Amino acid sequence: MVKFLSQEWAEQAKKKVLTELDKAKDLKNMNATLLNVIQNIPPDNKTIYYYIKFTEGNLDELITGTDESLKQKQADFIVTGDYTTFIQINNGQMSSAMALLKNRVKMTGNKMKALTITKPIDTYNNCVKGVPTEY
Amino acid sequence: MKLLEVLETTRREPHCGLCKIDFLGTNVCSAGKKHGFVAYWPEGRMELARAFAEKEVEPTEALRDIVNSCNMCGICDRQCYFVTQRRPTQAQQALQEYLNTLPPQALKPTPEDDIVKGLRAIVGDEYATNDPVIIASYQRSIIKQKSKGKYYIVMPKTTQEIVAIVNLANTHKIPYLPRGNGTFFGVALQTLLAEPATIEQGIIIDMWRMKDLEVDPESITATIGPGVTSFELQKAAHVHKLRANVAEAESCVIANAQNLGIVTTWSNTYGWGTDNFIDAEYIDSTGTIQHLSDKDIPNPYAAEQGLLSLSLIPSVIVTKLTLKLHQILPDEEAIFIPFNNLPDALDFAHELARRNIGVSLAVLSRKYLTEFISPTHEIAEDFNYIAEKYLNLNYIVDVICDSHSKKIVEDLAPVSFGKEMIKSLILGSSKLSSMKDSSLLKMIGEEEDPLKTVFAGPMRKHFEKGLASSPKELVKDMDKDLQDFFEKLYSKPEMTDPIWLHNYRILPCRMERKHMWMYRGGYMPGDKKTILKVVDALEQPAKQYGIEGAFGFLSYLERGKLCHLEYDYYYDHTDPDARHRVNKAIVESWRQQFAIKGVTPLEFICSKGLHRKEHIIYPLLPGLSKEELEHFEELIETLFGGEDTW
């Protein structure tokens, strides 16, 4: 078991995606950068940044941390929400698209482009869900 | 009466919520009025009788209290029979009998937890609960049936209390969701929209107690709280000879304004969305109170467009709204122009819209006309059959205007009729139904233009006479014990007055008499070509999946430049297969609608009522390309899973 959003979790998640997902079939050769801003993490309500970068369907980067410099990363999409929501997304209770629909997360970025990556991001989340995680 | 004996009725409970307003002058359920929670109202008793019959909830002490709070006065039977032909006292009797079978030790109190303690500290002990029985009464009208989530119900009285509730929810990191009268939920929760429209756990904020209502005749405005229904606001406005632009009677005006922007036949003159109001007070997700008129807030009117803009959950809780009211003209009259086809009806109505004729202007379908004005569903079905088969009456342009405009409409109209004929049709609907396939109707049907024959020609007198309309005749087929009441009721002038009925909108929930329906349609340019394409895009999926689909109504905005169209899918929501098919038809109709230039499907307007239509509708969406439609399929699959899971 690794702690959700920890360094170890990030490493395991990246390894899993790189080994299990097909760049073309599963990740649709997507080019996208996404910064998740995960707020209100107990016990002291800190914020963790969770950044991913895909080039031609390859997961180039998966970084998590509290370092403010992560916040400066250029991202096509910034998704902001509560820790509880990201737990639901990570354990498969709710897709990120549904979280958006339910106003649980806010997203900035080009909505039309977001539409093109909805499916591959969902596939990505479903894969990452397989990392044995504690919250 | 056993729970299972009334299950057929209780499963069909549509949660129209009309029992909460005094729309027939009977007063309302005293238990509901005293306690407030849905469980104590007739709609809640129906839901509870179903939930117990289907073993979805265990009894608690609250059950005894709910059952004992009813004095069997029968007000609910009158109200409910008028709208949906149901008898909530049967559900109450079944609950009573069920309660009698339980040993006293079976009724346990519900232990408090920290959250309910917190809520009670905010609103008082009697207005917050975590009792599973009370919670179960909110199923299918904000909570998904069989949901396993942990819920709380709270009924605040003030804005400050809601702020405290939002803060409490944020502290405990649980979601919350406001409920007006639950009628939107009642419709959406039967479909694949259930998931995005509701919360899987958390705090339900029932707005019923927030009934502040003040009319300012000087500024011709009203300021209301979120518990005020359309009927209540209209009544208060009417005292000052003013009119509110509101939708069906039971909807809470604020919920409706926030949710769909208030779509009415009056939109022709009074507008839609932000046209309707002056200011709103709301609470954001951090618990901060804001006003639309605050100068330092980000632009509150800008709205997302397109596929990813679907959002069925409000982003703020509206706690106060100042609405525009409108002066009523002293010489308003109703005039109806019947048509046998939609293109002709659209041409006629559009011409009126362009010329700014008609304070209220709409194209109504045969289905709406017959269902709304018939006292029972069976009569409505016969009337519908007769209108189609013999009268050629398929659409009606429905106008309320001043006497000058009326003359113009009469000049332009091939055939028209007024309030006397509507009165005859309402009071004669039962007789008309008995004339099904009669020689008189056959004779009319053989005429070259039956509409002219009936509504303008020499047969008009015979037709009206044949209807023998009277309240006594009308109530003949109703339940015996209710006939006296209904005879008196239908003798009241307002029950047959089309202007009153347009103002107070007490009839639309008759659509829910037989079973459920689902709104379809949306906003689009007002040209006939687009409208007909959209009707086709809605009709085809209904046919493809074996759903009964019917045009509902169309109203224009901005002198016919834009319009709102409602088309409905009717289906048996108690049949899993029908639900499956309706879901498929919904998705297919989105797909088809989005491919048409300038069309925004109705669901994509949800939660945008406080935004400007200019931001929602313009720039007109180009119509999705093939590639974008493929992404749409992926989005749907991501959101709702594969077709077989809907």
Ligand SMILES: Cc1cc2nc3c(=O)[nH]c(=O)nc-3n(C[C@H](O)[C@H](O)[C@H](O)COP(=O)(O)OP(=O)(O)OC[C@H]3O[C@@H](n4cnc5c(N)ncnc54)[C@H](O)[C@@H]3O)c2cc1C
């Ligand atoms: C038979 C029928 C006919 C209808 N005809 C029309 C029509 O002609 N025109 C039209 O515009 N609509 C129509 N509707 C739709 C309906 O009026 C609206 O959807 C309205 O919102 C229902 O009001 P409610 O109080 O029942 O809302 P609910 O079902 O309780 O809530 C609807 C939505 O509003 C949210 N909400 C409730 N209160 C608040 C608040 N204070 N702040 C923020 N969000 C809130 C809820 O969370 C929910 O998302 C019809 C519905 C029915 C059942």
